[in-house]
Amino acid sequence: MPVSQTNSQVVYAALKSCGIGLLSALPETWLVHLIRMAEDDPEMILVRLAKEEEGVGVSAGAYFAGVKSAMLMQNHGFLASINGIVSFAQLYRIPLLMVISYRGHFGERDPWQTQGGHSTEAVLRALGIRYAFLDDPASVARRIAEAQTLAYSSLHPVALLLTRELMWEEA
Amino acid sequence: MQRLECLRAIYGHLEKCLVVTIMGAVAAELQSLGHRTNFFYLQHAMGLASSTGLGLALCLPHQKVVVLDGDGSVLMNLGGLTTLARYRPANLVHVIFDNESLLSVGGFPTATSTGSDLAALARAAGIEGASTVRTVDEFTETFDAALHATELACVVAKVEAVGPKGYVTDLALLENRFQFQRHIDHLKWK
Numbered sequence: 137m138p139v140s141q142t143n144s145q146v147v148y149a150a151l152k153s154c155g156i157g158l159l160s161a162l163p164e165t166w167l168v169h170l171i172r173m174a175e176d177d178p179e180m181i182l183v184r185l186a187k188e189e190e191g192v193g194v195s196a197g198a199y200f201a202g203v204k205s206a207m208l209m210q211n212h213g214f215l216a217s218i219n220g221i222v223s224f225a226q227l228y229r230i231p232l233l234m235v236i237s238y239r240g241h242f243g244e245r246d247p248w249q250t251q252g253g254h255s256t257e258a259v260l261r262a263l264g265i266r267y268a269f270l271d272d273p274a275s276v277a278r279r280i281a282e283a284q285t286l287a288y289s290s291l292h293p294v295a296l297l298l299t300r301e302l303m304w305e306e307a
Numbered sequence: 308m309q310r311l312e313c314l315r316a317i318y319g320h321l322e323k324c325l326v327v328t329i330m331g332a333v334a335a336e337l338q339s340l341g342h343r344t345n346f347f348y349l350q351h352a353m354g355l356a357s358s359t360g361l362g363l364a365l366c367l368p369h370q371k372v373v374v375l376d377g378d379g380s381v382l383m384n385l386g387g388l389t390t391l392a393r394y395r396p397a398n399l400v401h402v403i404f405d406n407e408s409l410l411s412v413g414g415f416p417t418a419t420s421t422g423s424d425l426a427a428l429a430r431a432a433g434i435e436g437a438s439t440v441r442t443v444d445e446f447t448e449t450f451d452a453a454l455h456a457t458e459l460a461c462v463v464a465k466v467e468a469v470g471p472k473g474y475v476t477d478l479a480l481l482e483n484r485f486q487f488q489r490h491i492d493h494l495k496w497k
Contacts, residue, residue, distance in 0.1 A: 158366065181365050183394065186386025193355035197327075197362020200347070200488050202495065205362075223351035228484045 137168070138306040143273050144169035147235070147298070150277040151206055154284045156233075157181060158198045158205040160191035166237040166303040167208050174208075188213030192220030196230045204284070206233040211240065211256040212249075214295070221263065221293055231287035231294070235280075238269075238297040243304075260295055267295040270302050308443055310404045310466040311336045314375075316447040320454055321346070321373060324400075325363055325491065328375040329356045331411035332470030333404060337375065339471065342478055344490040350480055354384030357391060357401055364396035370494065371398050371454060378405040378419045385428065388461075392433030395459040401434075402450065403461065408468040426463040437461035 148170055151159070158181040159174045161167065174182040181203075183194050191207040198205040209217070214236050225232045239246070240253020260267045266286060270276050280296060287294040310332065318340050326346045328334045334348035349356045360374035381388070381403050391401065407420035419425060429437035436458065440446045446464050453460030 158362070183361070183365065183390070186389050187384070190355065190358040190361075190384065190387050190390055192352070193358025193360075194362035194365075196355075197359040197364075198366045199362075200359075200491055201363050201366035202492065203366040220352050220355055224349065224355055227351060228480060 137165070138304055139166055139168055140303055140305045141169050143276075143302050144173065146273045146276050147270065147280070147302075148173040150280040151235075152177075153277065154281055155204045156206050157203045158183065158194070159208055160185055160194045160205065161208040162186075162188050162191075162210070162213055164210040164213070164237055164239070166239070166298060167210070170208055187216060189217040189220040192217055192224050192230075192232065195232050196224060196228070199230055206235050208235050210237045211297075212252045215252060215255065215259065218259070218263075221265075225293045226263070229291035231291050233284050233287050234293060234295045235270075236295055236297050237303065238299050241300065243300045256297070265293050265295050267297055269297050269299050271299040273302065276302070308441060308446065308464065308466050309469060310406070310464070311339075312443050313404070313446050313464055313466065314340060316443055317450050320451065324371040324373045324454075325367070326373045326375065327356045327360045327363070329353065329377050329380045331377070331474050333375050333377060335471045335474045335476060338476050338478060344486040346483075347487040348478075348480075348483055353380045354387060356380060357384065357387050360399055360401065361387075361391055361394065361396065364399040365394060367491070368396070368398055371400070372396075373400045373454075374402065376401060376403045378403065378407060378417050378425060379409045381425055382417055382419075382423075388429050388432040388434065391459060392429075395434070397457050397459060399459050400450070400453045401429075401459070401461045403463045404466050405463050406466045406468040410468050410470050411474055414468055426461065429461045429463070434459055434461045437463065439463045439465060441465050
């Protein structure tokens with residue numbers, strides 16, 4: 137599978153160096169290595185979800201408990217979480233760090249991913265959620281750290297979009 | 308059995324727990340008995356009270372966490388029962404007040420009114436001890452046992468579809484949220 141193990145490791149190491157102690161996740165192709173790394177890490181609390189929106193509650197509970205967390209999900213999982221994001225994270229000013237695989241954009245071959253790809257950034261903008269791309273391994277660590285800093289200083293969700301450039305090793 | 312009677316019966320037991328409630332009648336009735344800083348009322352995001360309890364319970368394994376849920380909310384996040392069962396935090400008590408109704412929006416019947424059995428759904432999800440209670444004595448006894456148990460507990464309390472006159476209280480949502488967070492911070496320094 138051409139999902140980049142090397143760059144997944146870069147992302148995982150960056151999350152770890154931000155002090156992330158809990159990851160919620162729902163598997164998707166680009167996230168397989170990241171989820172395995174969390175599974176193999178005895179210091180990480182990995183919460184496998186039935187639906188991504190649960191992750192908003194899990195992350196809020198972790199935040200109240202003083203544990204830093206991140207949500208790993210596909211952009212369709214983000215779209216499935218909107219009510220939780222709006223009527224919990226935004227309503228109650230909870231800093232969520234959402235790491236979202238950006239499927240359905242340039243280079244996408246799966247027809248079923250394309251409409252979600254079309255809507256993702258528009259929905260993030262409509263919700264006023266600041267986002268940045270993870271597209272270059274050299275800037276991943278800094279961008280994740282800065283996203284987390286902004287989430288905590290603004291008490292608001294922040295999103296990082298995992299791009300094909302970073303995650304997929306196929307021309 | 309009325310929800311308010313159930314809450315009154317266990318109110319004293321909640322003092323040392325972290326309590327997460329759903330919106331509407333549960334939040335208003337618990338507040339009517341006396342707000343405490345260890346109570347967090349999730350006044351929207353239906354379905355996520357139990358997920359919040361899961362996050363708290365996993366991150367604070369030595370702290371009892373009580374979720375006061377409802378049939379309408381649980382029905383919006385049935386998958387969450389399987390997530391709870393998967394991680395089965397021993398320090399979590401999941402109470403579901405089942406009035407078979409979406410009371411605060413006009414009392415429309417939920418699927419539990421036509422036979423869907425939440426305790427059976429919870430058991431099928433893997434929370435083996437999930438049970439249904441119908442009297443205040445039974446509720447108090449089951450809750451008390453759940454609080455002292457060393458495994459994830461789920462209690463479905465069948466209650467009448469009656470609630471308070473209003474749902475808005477004078478506790479602002481953000482005030483509650485910051486109080487609750489600070490309460491937990493102070494626990495850690497003790």
